[in-house]
Amino acid sequence: MIKNILLTFVIEPKRQVLTLLLVILSQVVFAQKKISKQELTEDFVQLKGQLEKLHLGLYYYETKEDFEKRYAETIDNFPDSLTITEAYLALNSFVGGLQDLHTSVLFPKNYFPKDKNKALPMVIRKKGDKFYIHLNGSTDSTILRGEEIISVDKIPVKETFEKSKGLFGTDKANQNSKNFYAERYFARNTNILYGIKDSMLLELKNTKKDSIYFRKISTELTKNSNKILAKRYKNINRKNLNFKIVDSLNHVAVMDVVSFSEKGNKLDFHQLRFNKLVKKNFKAIEENNIKHLIVDFRFNGGGLLTNTKRITKYVATNPFVATDSVRISKSGFNKLFPPYLLPNYIIGRMIFKKQVDGSFLRTPNRSNKPSKKHHYDGNLYVLMDGGSYSATTLTIGLWKDMNRATFVGNTVGGANWGSFAGQWKDLKLNNSKFKVHIPLMKLVHGHPNKTNKTFFVEPDYYVDQSFEDFIRRKDSPMDFVLDLIKNK
Template identity: 60%
Template sequence: MTPKKNKNSKLALPKLMVFCVLLIFSSQLAFGQKTITREEFKKDLASAKKNIEKYHLGLYYYESKEEFENRYKAIVENLPEKLSILEAYRLTNEFTGGMKDLHTSTLLPKNFNEKKDRKSLPLTIRKVGEKFYIHFNMSSDSSLIRGSEMISIDGVAINKDFESFQNLWGTDNGNETSKKYYSERLFARNYNYTYGIKDSVNVAFKKPQNDSVFVKKVAFETPKEATKILNKRYKNVSRKNLSFKILDSLNHIAYLDVLSFKEKGNKFDFPQHRFKKLLKKHFKAIQKNEIEHLIVDFRFNGGGLINNVSRITKYIAPEPFEIIDTTYIKKASFLKIFPPYFLLPYIVGRFVFKKFDEDTFIRVGSKSKKTKLAKKYHYNKKIYVLMDGGSYSATTFTIGLWKDMNRATFIGMQPGGANWGSFAGQWKDIKLPNSKLKVHIPLMKIIHAQPNKTTKTFFVEPDYYVEQSFDDFIKRKDAQLNFALDLIKNK
């Protein structure tokens, strides 16, 4: 299909995400005054490097060995005498993020926060063109109008912060769309990770249709208070995973929102029965209502469980399918997952994984064990997928699989994950001895099964690139959804 530019539409924006606000706030930590010495940090970074070299199959995948060693050397040679834990975090994160794999990351110490101190800047922003605007104001000061242009925070230009926040995200192969996405959507989280939690900041802004610059002191808010203000001040901002609705009964159009590939709720629902049950319920409704056009929303879906990729795909696939072509695992990782002193797991592991070389085991997908299509409520009509830079991991998995099947029309922006596969599956968190930071290391390399080789590009590119215009933003219109609806009705 030939890419088109975005169209404006008069259709209303679907429900947004209260959970996004909770995500922004839940990861905010009260950074203490503890410091570590330069030598202590060097030991921490050496430990991080040693464990990445031991376990990570992505070592030298997106960068050369020389680049990896030079990055490490540059950090070590330019250290101050002492570092706060926040500074140690940013430098360690710079090291892990430089591997250009979003599954590889640095985590702050688990108990490095006090619940009472969890506060954040109560503003969400959107970048339209080269300017930044207030999207939602969750502060107690209601005079900060939605659509006001943000100029600076505590004297630092917004665009300068935005550029620096992109360095906090080690996206797959340096995916710029994804970097910009997380820098914008998690602006408040990024702000705390850069400056620490503050009581308040001075925000310089311009009101809509007014060139004067105003400055307001904005107090940081707790997640509970911010969510309360959000729900009271703005309507229809919630977004629920696996919600379903019929958008147009006359034209037989329905909408399925897949916000995550892991359904939360019952903590004992390890097999994800609820996810399975909801899918069956919705595809039953799709069949009952004779839906001809199904819009599936994968935006801001950071992934989840691979099993649930199969569960949704079996309802729409044209024929039985595999999802994984090949899985690799290093010997050290294999012994962590299948320790020899637990005889049965070790035997199972050796049965599943075969020796590939001196340091690697391999598991090849079985063509005789393809996932069968759903016996009931299988859907073979039109599908339209909405995606963006926040579509990652299991979501990228699904997008790539559906693209290879030529099963959908893709609308929006480039997703965050690489189409070939990812470093994922199982993880090991290495606790650094002095800072107590954790380095999150994926233990497997998973190659996606795409027998048709439909996608020739590194990332799956949308059939139609659609960004939100300023007019759409101000009127709270959903540009991607509206485009999909226009596309359906004008065909």
């Protein structure tokens, strides 16, 4: 842990930020389990005490008075007993009110047997006020892509979608981010709200025939629906750090950056594989004389701060710092650098300076220099959306502050000023056994030029996928950038 603190300052990747979506698919097994009002109230008291000690963003997006009011009202509204699902929704709603996506609620892992994690095997997309089948991962191949989905088990999809938005405590209640996750995780959100079922009744509309029909389909384990999707559709997955030349005549290439944490050897603590792949890509960019580079940051929920520096050094024109400051609470500092481990405590006191309010502050003592080898000075384009969060928001904001790229897509998920992240404590509540993922640090992004004045990083060009392009499976933002390049 100390090595991570000194060298990387971890910013949670999307698969960790959204862990709650990955682990709560089997609460049907526990639907009959109850927790009393007294027990859940005791858990809330425990949680409140730890939030006040550890979370530096507790009163950042709401006042202390509003927080106390929400806390009291939540407890007062508890019935005499609650199911595990009801308790989760109450707890998640309260934590979501902090308006920080890095702070989340998780079920204990042993609550959810793998053979019970079934879900609706459909991926949907919202176009206007309607919802459509984007990908069909069910065994029923007669349900066609592009058909409108009206209801699931007689509950309107629009109603479920609106409820789903309440499951995400996005930064400063970022609505674009809420919409993004409510759409992308619709199947899992349905399980959270209504429980897991063996089958579901879909109300569908064939848009070509303008006819409505009903179809009962089996829910599927994720691994099974993924196999079906892979066979049924081509090119549905983006590989991290994939590089390809899309227009050799105009020297245009695309680099996918799906995560700032590269999977691989578990002993690769310093993410050397990520570094190796980034270097390989920029070497290829240089060798192929790429003049226009498109970096796709869409649906990248974050990763290691070190990796944001590793990619930025190849495009930065001047020395830069990724974070202006890193602050940690007194209790958080003692958790990471316990006094009884004297060597670690001494290291912590060397890199963090104690402040008057009792917190500890670290400011960078040196900047990161642009890479001399394989440095890219050509035209840079960034694709972004509501799923661009955490370390990705930091990177996009940094590049915008540098005036280094043209930004296309939609508003990112995270705040431009910084985030509450870095290191975490998973607080296990005594009675319900839920875990609350609490960030221990406040990271302020390094923006010396103050180029961006908006709270969230906004694109230079807002481009959403049109319905026509959705039907044809065309990437509207990508096509927009390619047209920009051709018309230069």
